[in-house]
Amino acid sequence: MRGIEAEKLHRYFLANRGRPSTLKNADIVCVFGCSIIFATDKTTLQYINGILNDRQRIIILGCSPELSNMKIREFFGGEMLATHSLENIDTLFPDFKIKFNEISLPTQCHKSLDYAKPYLDEYKVYQNSGLFSLMTQPQIIITGKGCSNSCSYCSVRKALGPMKSYKHEEIIQNYRHALKNGNSVFIYNGDDTGAYGSDTGLTFEELLCDMEAITPKNKKVAWVIDNLHPQWLIKYERIITKLSASNRIAEIIVPLQAATDHLLDQMRRKHHIEEITVVLDHLKKAAPKLKLSTHFIIGFPGETEADIEALKKLIDRKYFSHINLLRYYESGDAYSHKIFPKIEPDTTQNNMLMLRQFIQDRGIYCQMTIYE
Numbered sequence: 418m419r420g421i422e423a424e425k426l427h428r429y430f431l432a433n434r435g436r437p438s439t440l441k442n443a444d445i446v447c448v449f450g451c452s453i454i455f456a457t458d459k460t461t462l463q464y465i466n467g468i469l470n471d472r473q474r475i476i477i478l479g480c481s482p483e484l485s486n487m488k489i490r491e492f493f494g495g496e497m498l499a500t501h502s503l504e505n506i507d508t509l510f511p512d513f514k515i516k517f518n519e520i521s522l523p524t525q526c527h528k529s530l531d532y533a534k535p536y537l538d539e540y541k542v543y544q545n546s547g548l549f550s551l552m553t554q555p556q557i558i559i560t561g562k563g564c565s566n567s568c569s570y571c572s573v574r575k576a577l578g579p580m581k582s583y584k585h586e587e588i589i590q591n592y593r594h595a596l597k598n599g600n601s602v603f604i605y606n607g608d609d610t611g612a613y614g615s616d617t618g619l620t621f622e623e624l625l626c627d628m629e630a631i632t633p634k635n636k637k638v639a640w641v642i643d644n645l646h647p648q649w650l651i652k653y654e655r656i657i658t659k660l661s662a663s664n665r666i667a668e669i670i671v672p673l674q675a676a677t678d679h680l681l682d683q684m685r686r687k688h689h690i691e692e693i694t695v696v697l698d699h700l701k702k703a704a705p706k707l708k709l710s711t712h713f714i715i716g717f718p719g720e721t722e723a724d725i726e727a728l729k730k731l732i733d734r735k736y737f738s739h740i741n742l743l744r745y746y747e748s749g750d751a752y753s754h755k756i757f758p759k760i761e762p763d764t765t766q767n768n769m770l771m772l773r774q775f776i777q778d779r780g781i782y783c784q785m786t787i788y789e
Contacts, residue, residue, distance in 0.1 A: 418608055419449045419479055421559050422503055424523040426478075429506070432515040439712025445474045450481030453573045454746045458485055465491055481578035484750065501563065502581040522583055524556040524591050525552065540576050555602040555641070556595045558588060560613035560624065566646065569685045570714065580612045585627075586621060592628055595637070602640045602667075610640075613651025621649060621654045629665060639667040647671055647688040654696045661704035672712040676728040680717055683756055690731070692704035697736045710739035715772065716765030717745045718756035725768055729775055740776050 426447060427437075440446060446468065461481050468475065475495050482489065482497035489497065496509055506517050535572045564574045592603070606646035607613065613621045614784035632638050642662070648672050650657060660666045675681050700707065713728060732740065744765055747754060769785055776783040 425520050428676040429517050429520050433513040447476045449479035452481040452484040467478050482577035489607040499576045522587050555604050556600045558603050558605045560607040560610050562608050564609045567685050572748045575606050580616050582613050582617050601638050606643040610644045622653045641668045643670045645671045647693045658703045661707045668708040670710045673715050676731040677724050708738050709736050712735050712741045714745050715769050718759050739782045743786050
């Protein structure tokens with residue numbers, strides 16, 4: 418999501434007669450920082466500190482200006498705008514004739530961004546398998562930015578602000594243009610992808626239906642829906658099942674995070690296990706070729722052996738072809754900081770290693786992310 422914003426900013430400077438340069442020679446350097454966890458916060462702070470000089474105008478963007486404001490201000494007195502205020506970039510460049518909101522919403526991350534390649538490479542499996550003719554990189558359909566949920570472990574929403582959907586007409590126009598250019602794989606994403614329209618009176622279902630209506634029937638076009646909160650899969654089960662059964666939707670990444678209502682309630686996730694498994698059963702029956710991926714947080718405060726056993730049973734239902742195990746990260750800015758008892762790091766580590774083996778033994782691809 419931040420990559421799309423960085424690309425829009427790139428185009429903003431180009432539209433106002435800016436020229437790309439190297440980090441060493443640039444007059445203006447814009448840094449999108451991440452401070453969601455200790456490791457990324459440390460990397461961001463070290464990076465900013467390492468490039469400071471008296472010659473360049475450095476602007477700090479992304480989530481760090483909100484989440485690590487005091488830390489950054491210890492050594493940086495320059496300009497900062499958090500993600501929720503990026504549209505205020507015009508105030509930093511009052512002489513620019515082309516305003517930021519006049520720049521169209523991109524559907525590609527800037528190719529020079531290091532993180533973009535591994536993210537997009539995940540979806541080149543469609544090209545490698547011969548299912549689709551992927552002549553260019555997948556197009557990214559960002560539904561909006563911001564998040565109006567209140568998951569207890571999350572601190573980043575403070576930097577994102579509430580849900581703000583991008584313009585319906587602009588998304589449709591971008592999609593139509595990409596289709597004409599021969600693109601065939603589209604990734605729907607957002608800070609809360611399925612919340613599209615909740616602030617404008619529209620719905621994610623309406624967006625999907627409008628996109629489907631202009632998709633050529635004689636062309637293989639696949640959609641990947643990333644970061645789909647289970648509450649939206651439950652709410653939009655009918656249309657998502659229909660589009661999956663017709664092979665329009667090829668993959669859905671739906672982060673369940675836990676396998677018991679006990680933990681989901683503590684996480685404030687707005688869904689329960691029985692209702693989401695009913696939907697997953699219907700979905701897999703209607704669209705057996707559909708790829709489903711998910712995330713589980715391990716080591717959340719109050720987690721018990723029963724929670725781990727329930728997770729193993731859920732995994733054994735074999736809904737998912739890809740599972741990402743995430744170690745719980747303790748953030749003092751998140752409500753879960755106040756939830757007890759805490760789980761010992763060694764217990765969490767052992768559970769993650771055990772679960773990874775359990776998942777791999779069942780032929781499911783497992784990614785394990787241990788945040789420091």
